[in-house]
Each structure stands twice: as structure tokens, then as C-alpha cells.
Amino acid sequence: MTSARSGGLRTLRGRSVAMISGLLLAAVTVFGIVSVAILRQNLVTQAESTLYLSNDTAISQTLTAVDATGNVPTFDDVSLAVPSDGFFFVVQDDEVVVSAFFTRDYDYRPMTGVELSHARAAMGESGYTAQADVADDGMYLVTASDVVAEDGGELTIVSGVGLTDADTVVRTYALWLAVVGIAIAAFAAVFGWRWTRQQLDPLERVAEIADEVAATPLSSGEIAPQRRVPRDVRHLGSETDRVADALNRLLDHVELSLNARHRAEESMRRFIAEASHELRNPLASIRGYADFYAQPGADADPREAQGALQRIGSEAARMSALVDDLLLLARLDADPVVAHDDVQLSMIVVETASDARFAYPGHVWRIALPDEDVTVVGDEGAIRQMLLNLVANAGHHTPDGTSVTVAVGKTETAVELSVNDDGPGIDPDALPTIFDRFTQAGSRSQTRERSTVGLGLAIVQALAIASGYEVSVVSSSAGTRFVIRIPIVVGD
Numbered sequence: 001m002t003s004a005r006s007g008g009l010r011t012l013r014g015r016s017v018a019m020i021s022g023l024l025l026a027a028v029t030v031f032g033i034v035s036v037a038i039l040r041q042n043l044v045t046q047a048e049s050t051l052y053l054s055n056d057t058a059i060s061q062t063l064t065a066v067d068a069t070g071n072v073p074t075f076d077d078v079s080l081a082v083p084s085d086g087f088f089f090v091v092q093d094d095e096v097v098v099s100a101f102f103t104r105d106y107d108y109r110p111m112t113g114v115e116l117s118h119a120r121a122a123m124g125e126s127g128y129t130a131q132a133d134v135a136d137d138g139m140y141l142v143t144a145s146d147v148v149a150e151d152g153g154e155l156t157i158v159s160g161v162g163l164t165d166a167d168t169v170v171r172t173y174a175l176w177l178a179v180v181g182i183a184i185a186a187f188a189a190v191f192g193w194r195w196t197r198q199q200l201d202p203l204e205r206v207a208e209i210a211d212e213v214a215a216t217p218l219s220s221g222e223i224a225p226q227r228r229v230p231r232d233v234r235h236l237g238s239e240t241d242r243v244a245d246a247l248n249r250l251l252d253h254v255e256l257s258l259n260a261r262h263r264a265e266e267s268m269r270r271f272i273a274e275a276s277h278e279l280r281n282p283l284a285s286i287r288g289y290a291d292f293y294a295q296p297g298a299d300a301d302p303r304e305a306q307g308a309l310q311r312i313g314s315e316a317a318r319m320s321a322l323v324d325d326l327l328l329l330a331r332l333d334a335d336p337v338v339a340h341d342d343v344q345l346s347m348i349v350v351e352t353a354s355d356a357r358f359a360y361p362g363h364v365w366r367i368a369l370p371d372e373d374v375t376v377v378g379d380e381g382a383i384r385q386m387l388l389n390l391v392a393n394a395g396h397h398t399p400d401g402t403s404v405t406v407a408v409g410k411t412e413t414a415v416e417l418s419v420n421d422d423g424p425g426i427d428p429d430a431l432p433t434i435f436d437r438f439t440q441a442g443s444r445s446q447t448r449e450r451s452t453v454g455l456g457l458a459i460v461q462a463l464a465i466a467s468g469y470e471v472s473v474v475s476s477s478a479g480t481r482f483v484i485r486i487p488i489v490v491g492d
Contacts, residue, residue, distance in 0.1 A: 017192040024188045028181035036174050043166035044141070048129060050083055051141050055159035058088045059147055062157055066149040072097045085162035087111055087119070087134070092155050101135070104164075119158060131163070138164035206247050213251065263433060270454075279322070282315030325455040329437065329462055336466035338379035345374045345408050345417060348384055353406050356391045362400030368407035376415050376486045382463045383417075383484075386471075389456040390419040390482045398423030410488075417484040426475040434473055435461040460484075 065073035072090050084106050089099030099111035111119075115134050122132030123144045134140045140160040147155050289308045346369050353367045376383075387406070394404045402423045409416040426434065433439050437458040460482075464471040470485040 016196045017189055020192040021185045021189045025181060025185040028177070028184055032174065032177040032181060035177070036170055039173055040166065040170045043169060044163065047141050047161050047163055047166055051086075051129065051143055051159060051161040054083050054086055054088070054161060055143055055145060055157065058159050059145055059157050062090055062155065063147060063149060066151070066153065066155070070151065072155070083161060085164060086160055087115070087140075088157065088159040089116060089119070090155055090157050091120075092153065104162075119160060123158060132160075134160060138162055138167060203243060206244050209247060209251075213254075263436060279319060282319055285315050286312050322455075325459060328459060329455065332459075332462040332466050336462070338382050338463070338467050340377050341380065342375050343378050343380045343383055345376060345383070345415065348380070348387060349406050349408055349417075352384065352387050352391055355388075356395060356404070356406075359392070360395035363395055363398070364401070364403040366403065366405040368405055370408060370410060374408050374410060374415055377489045378467050378469075378486065379463075382467055386460045386463050386484055387417065387419070389460050390484075393456055393482075394419055394421045394423070394480070412488075414488055415486045417486065418481055420479060420481045422479040425477050425480055426473070428475075431473065431475060435471070 062073060065071070072092060084102050085104045087099065087101040089096050089111055091097070096111075096116055099116060100108050101111045101115065102108045114136075118132055118134045119140075119142055122130045122134075122142045129141055129143045131139050132142050134142070140162050142158065142160045144156055144158045147157060149155065289312055292308075349367055349369060353365050356363070357365050391404070391406065394402070398404070398421050402421050404419065404421045407416075407418045407420065409418065430439065435457050437455060439454045439457070461471055463469075464484060468487065472483050472485070474481045474483075
């Protein structure tokens with residue numbers, strides 16, 4: 001049997017863990033991209049505020065110096081106009097007249113020609129902000145402002161502030177976010193694997209039990225009890241528990257059905273053997289008599305011939321009774337239709353008990369009836385036959401001297417027609433199949449020669465089912481009680 005635990009991503013557990021981890025990783029990735037973009041935008045906005053403040057200061061200092069002296073301030077005069085990691089320069093008549101570049105440690109120097117060319121290339125319209133790699137060490141925000149001095153001279157003041165710190169913060173945040181995301185995905189994979197394993201263990205047990213059942217031969221013979229899926233209280237009510245419960249109920253049904261089929265097959269084999277035996281003897285007798293009297297010149301005494309004919313008739317009647325029972329069962333199987341008339345049970349009980357006294361004179365027959373007549377809805381013929389079969393069963397399978405009571409009782413919901421005897425009782429092993437066809441259970445102490453094929457109680461049950469009644473039996477060493485429970489129809 002291939003283990004379900006070694007299937008990798010082919011198993012439901014592997015796919016579930018991969019899906020959970022992938023979804024978490026995707027969620028962290030999307031969150032990281034969005035949060036990084038928002039963080040950088042906020043840092044750029046802060047840098048823009050610093051840039052605009054620095055640019056306003058540079059404009060103020062430049063115009064103050066031009067208005068006071070008529071000249072643009074020198075390099076040493078503009079040190080306070082620029083923040084760390086920033087620069088500014090002034091363009092007059094398309095030439096840079098002064099520039100200052102401040103490093104992160106607040107040292108300053110004039111801007112190089114490359115830096116000036118990069119900054120001027122990134123300049124946009126006055127008042128707008130652009131990004132440029134001015135010093136080949138990171139991005140800078142650059143803005144240019146066109147101003148006019150009091151003497152009418154036009155100047156362009158360009159300011160810049162570095163984004164290196166902002167980019168460093170963003171990179172650090174992104175790195176930690178990636179580490180945290182991978183850790184979350186790894187934790188989700190480990191936890192998800194353990195959790196799905198716990199949740200799917202019932203399904204694996206279901207698969208194991210199903211594999212065992214699949215390897216069990218079920219085509220013939222009695223089915224041995226199969227293992228059931230154990231129920232886990234932690235999963236009661238879950239889908240996996242419902243699957244386990246469904247498999248257990250299916251196995252119960254399969255075992256019951258297959259064992260019932262096996263019992264039916266065994267009963268059929270017994271019936272064929274018994275029926276063959278039952279039919280062989282009368283047929284042999286009939287054939288013997290027929291062959292004897294069919295011989296040419298056979299001269300028989302009239303009294304012997306009369307006895308032979310009586311014997312032939314008795315054996316034929318016995319075979320007819322067996323065939324009639326089989327036809328009745330077949331009819332009930334094919335079309336279980338019975339009448340629904342008002343039937344008085346008291347008369348049926350009295351007549352049946354009276355007949356039983358003549359059929360089994362060695363028994364003590366009693367009846368127990370209520371003071372008032374009891375009327376039920378049913379088929380009189382079916383009720384008579386059920387009661388007759390139960391009485392015959394008691395008379396045939398109990399020894400002489402046994403007391404048999406045929407009684408009628410009434411409860412709130414049903415009328416109970418019962419046959420009780422104080423005989424030795426039925427073998428407990430035979431009780432579960434006592435109403436099966438072709439069952440010959442007998443009693444604990446069989447005193448009569450067995451001459452039935454086990455159809456009487458099967459006919460009782462078939463008629464009861466067709467009539468909507470219930471038939472049951474309780475037996476012990478103190479006696480046996482058969483009960484036909486007839487529901488009371490509202491309005492009767």
C-alpha cells in the first residue's frame with residue numbers, strides 16, 4: 001500500500017500547505033510593495049519640504065546680497081543656505097556664478113563641472129521638482145526658481161537635497177520586510193503542515209481502512225468483522241469526521257448485507273437438500289406404487305390397492321403443501337397485497353385453539369381473551385395463517401405435556417396477538433435467524449422427528465410485513481413467546 005504521507009505536492013496536505021504559504025507570501029509581498037512605496041513617498045515628501053525651505057533661504061540670501069552689493073554672494077557667504085547632503089548654485093546669463101555642495105558631515109565645497117551639468121540637465125520649469133543622480137552617489141531632488149533682483153537682473157537659483165538617507169531607510173525596511181515575510185512563510189509552512197496533518201489524519205485512517213476492505217475477498221463466504229475508523233473527539237462534526245462516520249456506516253451496511261446474502265445462500269443450500277429429501281421419499285413411494293401396479297398381470301388385493309392410493313394421496317398432499325408455501329412466499333415477494341377489512345380476533349383465536357387440540361392432543365391448550373371483542377383492520381386469511389403457523393410451530397417443536405396459551409392483549413397503540421409456551425425454548429444461536437427462510441432451528445430439546453423445511457415462520461414474517469404488522473420472539477429455558485403486534489387504526 002502506497003503511503004499517503006509520501007506524495008509531496010500530489011497530496012491534499014502538500015497542496016494545502018503550499019497554498020497557505022504561497023498566499024501568505026503573496027500577501028506579505030503585496031503589503032511590502034505597497035508599504036515601501038508609501039514609505040518612500042512620505043520620505044520624498046519630507047525631503048521636498050526640506051528642499052523648498054532650503055531653496056527659499058537661498059533665494060532670500062542671494063537677493064539680499066545682490067540688492068546690498070550689486071553682486072551675487074561669494075562661496076563663503078552662502079554656507080547657511082544649504083542643508084547637509086545638499087547643494088545650490090546661481091545661474092546668471094547662462095553661467096554658474098556661485099555654487100556650494102554640502103556633505104553629510106557639513107563640509108562644503110564648490111560643485112564640480114560634472115555635478116553642475118547633471119543638475120542643470122535635470123532642471124525643469126521654475127517651481128517644479130525633479131530627481132537626478134548629481135554626484136554619482138545617489139539620487140537628489142532638484143528644483144529651480146527664476147527670480148529678478150531690484151536692479152532688474154534675472155537669476156536662476158537651483159537647490160538640491162539628497163535622497164540617500166531616505167533610500168537607506170527604504171532599503172533597510174524592505175530588507176527586514178523580506179526577512180519577516182520569509183520567516184512568516186516558513187512558520188506558516190511548518191505550522192500548516194502540522195495542522196493539516198492533524199486535521200487530515202482521519203482521512204488517512206479512512207484510506208487505510210478502505211484499502212484493507214478492498215483487499216478483503218467479499219465475493220463469497222461469511223464476511224469477518226472489518227476494522228472501523230476510530231472517531232476522534234477533537235474532530236467531531238467536522239467534514240473528516242463525517243467521512244469517517246459515513247465509511248463506518250457503509251461498512252456496517254456492507255457486512256450486514258453480505259452476511260445476510262451468505263445466510264440466504266446457506267439457507268438455500270439447506271433448503272435444496274431438505275426439499276430434495278422431503279420430495280424424494282414421497283416421490284419414491286409414489287413411483288414405487290405406480291411401477292408395481294403398472295406391471296402387466298399385477299394382481300393386488302383391493303384393500304392393499306386402497307391403502308396404496310391413500311398413501312399416494314398423503315404423499316402428494318405433503319408435496320402440495322410444500323409447493324403452496326413456496327408459491328405464497330413468491331407471491332408476497334412479488335406483490336405483497338393484502339386486504340384491509342375489519343377482523344374479529346376473538347373468533348380466530350377460539351377456532352385456531354380448537355383445531356390445535358385435535359392436531360396436537362398431547363399438549364395443554366389455553367386461550368386468554370379480553371372481556372370485549374377486539375376488532376382490528378387486516379386480512380382475515382393472513383391473520384389466520386400467521387396464527388395457525390405459530391400454533392403449529394409450538395405444537396411441533398415442543399414435547400407432549402407442554403402448555404400453550406393463545407392470547408389477545410391491547411395497549412394504547414396496538415393489539416398484541418401472542419402464542420406462549422412453557423417448553424424448553426429455542427436455541428439462542430438460532431434466534432437471530434429464526435424468521436429466515438428454510439431455517440430449522442428446533443428447540444433446546446427436540447423430541448419430534450423433524451419433518452418441516454423451515455418455511456412456517458418465514459411465512460409469518462412475510463405476511464406480517466405485507467400487512468404492516470410487527471412479529472417478534474422471546475425465548476429462554478422457561479419457554480417461548482411469539483407476538484404479532486397489530487397497530488390500532490385511529491377511528492376503530
